[in-house]
Amino acid sequence: MAKTLAYQILEEHRMDGALAAGQEIGLRIDQTLTQDATGTTAYLLFEAMGTPRVKTELSVSYVDHNLSQFGPENHADHLYLASVAAAVGAYHSRPGNGICHQVHLERFARPGKTLLGSDSHTPTAGGIGMLAIGAGGLDVAVAMGGGAFYTACPRIIGVELRGALAPWVASKDIILRLLSILSTRGNVGCVIEYFGEGVSTLNVPARATCTNMGAELGVTTSLFPSDDVTRQFLAAQGRPDHWRPLAAEPGAKYDRITKRLHKEKDAATIENIRRFCTEVNVGAADAKGIIDVSFGHIVLDLAALEPLAAGPGSPDHIVALADVAGKPVDQVVIGSCTNSSYQDLMLCAAVLKGRTVHPRVELGIHPGSRQVLEMIARNGALADIVRSGARLLESGCGACLGQGFSPAEGAVTLRTFNRNFTGRSGTANDQVFLVSPAAAVAAAVTGEITDPRRLTKWLGVAWPRIDAPQQFILDDAMINPPAPAAAKVEIIRGASIVKPPAGEPLAAELAGPVAIKVGDKVTTDHIMPAGTMLKHRSNVPVYARYVFNGFNVEGQPSFAQRCGAIKQADKAAFIVAGESYGQGSSREHAALCPMYLGVRAVLAKTIERIHQANLVNFAILPLTFATAADYDRIEAADELAIAEARKAVAGADAVEVRNRTKNFAFTCRLMLSPRQREILLAGGLLNYTRERAGK
Ligand code: MIC
Ligand code: SF4
Numbered sequence: 300m301a302k303t304l305a306y307q308i309l310e311e312h313r314m315d316g317a318l319a320a321g322q323e324i325g326l327r328i329d330q331t332l333t334q335d336a337t338g339t340t341a342y343l344l345f346e347a348m349g350t351p352r353v354k355t356e357l358s359v360s361y362v363d364h365n366l367s368q369f370g371p372e373n374h375a376d377h378l379y380l381a382s383v384a385a386a387v388g389a390y391h392s393r394p395g396n397g398i399c400h401q402v403h404l405e406r407f408a409r410p411g412k413t414l415l416g417s418d419s420h421t422p423t424a425g426g427i428g429m430l431a432i433g434a435g436g437l438d439v440a441v442a443m444g445g446g447a448f449y450t451a452c453p454r455i456i457g458v459e460l461r462g463a464l465a466p467w468v469a470s471k472d473i474i475l476r477l478l479s480i481l482s483t484r485g486n487v488g489c490v491i492e493y494f495g496e497g498v499s500t501l502n503v504p505a506r507a508t509c510t511n512m513g514a515e516l517g518v519t520t521s522l523f524p525s526d527d528v529t530r531q532f533l534a535a536q537g538r539p540d541h542w543r544p545l546a547a548e549p550g551a552k553y554d555r556i557t558k559r560l561h562k563e564k565d566a567a568t569i570e571n572i573r574r575f576c577t578e579v580n581v582g583a584a585d586a587k588g589i590i591d592v593s594f595g596h597i598v599l600d601l602a603a604l605e606p607l608a609a610g611p612g613s614p615d616h617i618v619a620l621a622d623v624a625g626k627p628v629d630q631v632v633i634g635s636c637t638n639s640s641y642q643d644l645m646l647c648a649a650v651l652k653g654r655t656v657h658p659r660v661e662l663g664i665h666p667g668s669r670q671v672l673e674m675i676a677r678n679g680a681l682a683d684i685v686r687s688g689a690r691l692l693e694s695g696c697g698a699c700l701g702q703g704f705s706p707a708e709g710a711v712t713l714r715t716f717n718r719n720f721t722g723r724s725g726t727a728n729d730q731v732f733l734v735s736p737a738a739a740v741a742a743a744v745t746g747e748i749t750d751p752r753r754l755t756k757w758l759g760v761a762w763p764r765i766d767a768p769q770q771f772i773l774d775d776a777m778i779n780p781p782a783p784a785a786a787k788v789e790i791i792r793g794a795s796i797v798k799p800p801a802g803e804p805l806a807a808e809l810a811g812p813v814a815i816k817v818g819d820k821v822t823t824d825h826i827m828p829a830g831t832m833l834k835h836r837s838n839v840p841v842y843a844r845y846v847f848n849g850f851n852v853e854g855q856p857s858f859a860q861r862c863g864a865i866k867q868a869d870k871a872a873f874i875v876a877g878e879s880y881g882q883g884s885s886r887e888h889a890a891l892c893p894m895y896l897g898v899r900a901v902l903a904k905t906i907e908r909i910h911q912a913n914l915v916n917f918a919i920l921p922l923t924f925a926t927a928a929d930y931d932r933i934e935a936a937d938e939l940a941i942a943e944a945r946k947a948v949a950g951a952d953a954v955e956v957r958n959r960t961k962n963f964a965f966t967c968r969l970m971l972s973p974r975q976r977e978i979l980l981a982g983g984l985l986n987y988t989r990e991r992a993g994k
Contacts, residue, residue, distance in 0.1 A: 341436030375793025397668025426507030428525030457553025460497025634665025802983030881910025
C-alpha cells in the first residue's frame with residue numbers, strides 16, 4: 300500500500316510496537332531540543348537518570364523564553380543550562396541567539412529525521428519535512444539518554460493545497476482556516492500532512508508557520524514534503540548535504556476523520572467541514588445535540604483564501620479580517636516562533652518604510668533569531684523599522700508568553716503569535732487577536748483592524764514580494780559546542796536550581812476531596828501560569844504556590860493552600876475538569892507541581908495528548924468520565940474515593956469512583972498503554988526508568 304510521508308518516517312524510526320493507528324509505538328529520536336523554561340527541569344531529570352552523556356545525534360539547549368532577568372533566578376538558569384549542556388554533550392544556544400524553533404529550523408532541522416522537543420511548538424521543524432514532536436521535559440530527558448519516545452501511532456489528516464496565495468494573504472491564513480475547520484478540540488492522536496501542487500508555492504518559513512500552529516489543533520505534529528524549495532532553503536543555510544527529497548508515495552490514502560460536534564455550538568465548524576473537506580457525512584443529532592461528522596481529506600484553494608484572525612480567547616475563534624475591520628487597535632506585536640522569520644520582517648519593514656506607527660498604537664517587534672536580525676540590519680530594513688517608531692524587542696519569546704508588553708485592560712492588541720488564551724499576555728481581561736504579519740503591520744500604520752489587501756488602495760503600498768534569500772548570513776558563534784567527553788566541566792547550580800521531587804508509587808486506594816473543579820478548555824497556561832512566575836520554573840516548591848493562580852480568590856485559601864491541608868490530612872487531592880483539559884503547552888510543571896502538592900488523579904471529559912503523557916510521567920491518574928454527565932454531578936470539595944486504584948491501573952480499562960459526599964458511584968475510563976500502567980504503578984517515569992536501568 301502506498302505510504303504517507305509520516306508513515307515512511309515513522310517506519311524508519313520505529314523501535315517498538317506496531318504501526319497501526321491508535322497503538323502505542325516507540326520511536327528512535329535523532330535530535331532533541333529544550334528551552335530554558337522547560338530545560339532546567341529536563342536536564343535536572345536527565346542528571347537524575349545517571350546517564351553521563353546524551354546519546355542522540357544532536358541535542359540542543361536553547362535559552363529564549365525568559366530573558367527578562369528580574370532577580371537572580373533567570374541568570375542562574377542560564378549558567379546551569381550552559382554548564383550542564385557542555386558537560387553532557389549538548390549544544391547550547393545562548394540568550395540572544397533567537398527562539399528555539401526558528402534557530403533549529405535555520406541551523407539544525409533535517410528532512411526525514413525525528414526531533415523531540417520540550418516545547419509544544421517543536422513541530423515547527425515539520426516545515427522542512429522533519430517529524431518533530433513536542434513532549435514533556437522528562438520524555439525528552441529519556442530520549443537524550445537514548446530511550447525510545449512512546450506515543451500513539453497517529454491517524455493522518457491529509458491537507459491538499461491547490462493554487463497560490465493572493466498578495467497580502469499569508470500562510471498564517473492557511474493555518475487559521477484549518478483551525479476554523481478542525482478547531483482546537485478532538486484532533487488528539489492525529490498528524491497533519493500537507494500535499495498538492497500548492498505546496499511548492501510556499502517557502503520554508505511559510506510552511507513552518509503552518510506546522511508551528513498545528514500545535515493549536517492539538518495534533519501530534521504536522522509535516523510538509525521536502526522538495527526543491529526545501530533544498531534551496533538548506534543550501535542558503537549552508538547545509539545542502541542535509542537535504543533529502545521526501546513526499547507521500549503516489550496514491551497514499553489519508554485517514555477518514557470523525558469528530559463529535561455539537562449541532563448548535565459547533566455549527567460554524569460543521570459548515571466549514573462541509574465546505575472544505577471531501578466525502579463529508581453528517582450524522583443525526585442525539586438528544587443532547589451531539590453529531591458525528593466524518594470526512595475525508597481537506598482541500599484548500601490558496602487563491603480563494605482571505606486574511607483571517609483568531610479573535611480573543613482561543614486560537615480557533617476565527618473571523619474574517621474584513622468582518623472586524625475598523626476596530627481601533629491599541630497595540631501590535633510582531634514576533635514569536637510562528638511569524639518572525641526574515642521574510643515576515645522584510646514584509647513588515649516594507650510597509651513601515653517612510654511611515655510612522657499610528658499615534659494610538661504601540662508596535663513591538665521580536666526578530667525570531669540573531670540571523671534574522673543581522674540580515675535586516677545589514678540590508679537596511681531595520682533602519683526603516685526603527686525610523687517608523689516600532690520598539691525593537693529581544694530575539695526571544697518575550698511578549699508571546701507574557702514576558703513584557705502586556706496590554707492595558709480591555710485594550711485591543713494584534714499579535715502574530717500562536718496563542719491568545721485569556722490572560723496569557725499578562726493582563727487578565729485581554730483582547731488579543733492573532734493575525735499574519737501583513738495584517739499586524741497594516742493595523743500598526745492605520746490604527747485599526749485593516750484587511751491588508753486594502754493597503755494598496757488606501758495607502759498606495761505595493762505588495763512587497765519577498766523572495767527567499769540565496770544565502771543567509773551564517774554565524775554559529777552563539778551556539779556553544781559541547782565539551783569533549785574527557786573534559787571536566789563544573790555544573791553551576793545557583794540556589795534556585797532545586798532537584799525536582801520524585802513521585803510516589805501508586806497507593807492501593809485513593810481517597811480525598813476535589814481540590815478544584817474547572818470547565819472546558821483549561822490550558823496549561825491556566826494550570827501553571829508563566830508571566831512573572833516563570834522565573835520559578837527551576838524551583839518546584841516555590842512555583843507550585845502558583846498552580847491555578849488565576850482561579851484563586853483573594854481572602855480565600857489558594858489552590859496550593861487547600862492542597863497543603865489535604866496532604867496534611869493524609870488524603871489525595873483530585874482535579875475535576877471538562878473538555879480538552881491541559882491543552883496548549885508542553886509544560887510538565889502543570890503535572891509536576893500538582894503532583895508535588897498531592898494531586899493524585901485528574902477526572903476530565905477529555906485530556907490533551909502532551910498533558911496526558913505528563914500526568915502519567917508524574918504519577919497522576921488521567922481519568923476520563925465514561926458518561927460526560929457525571930461531571931455535572933460533582934462539586935468542588937466533594938470527597939471522592941477509588942477503592943481499587945492500584946488494581947485498576949494494573950489491568951483494567953475502567954475504574955469505579957465513589958462520590959462519598961453525594962453518595963453515588965460512577966465510572967471513569969483509564970485509557971493507558973501497558974507501559975503507562977507500569978509507569979503509574981512505579982510512581983512516575985523517573986522511577987520507572989531508574990528501575991529498568993537497575994534491572
Ligand atoms: C508556550 O508557548 O506556551 C511555551 C511557553 O513555549 C510552552 C513551553 C513552556 O511552558 O515553557 C510550550 O509551548 O510548550
Ligand atoms: Fe516561545 Fe511563544 Fe513560541 Fe512558546 S509559542 S516557543 S513562548 S515564541
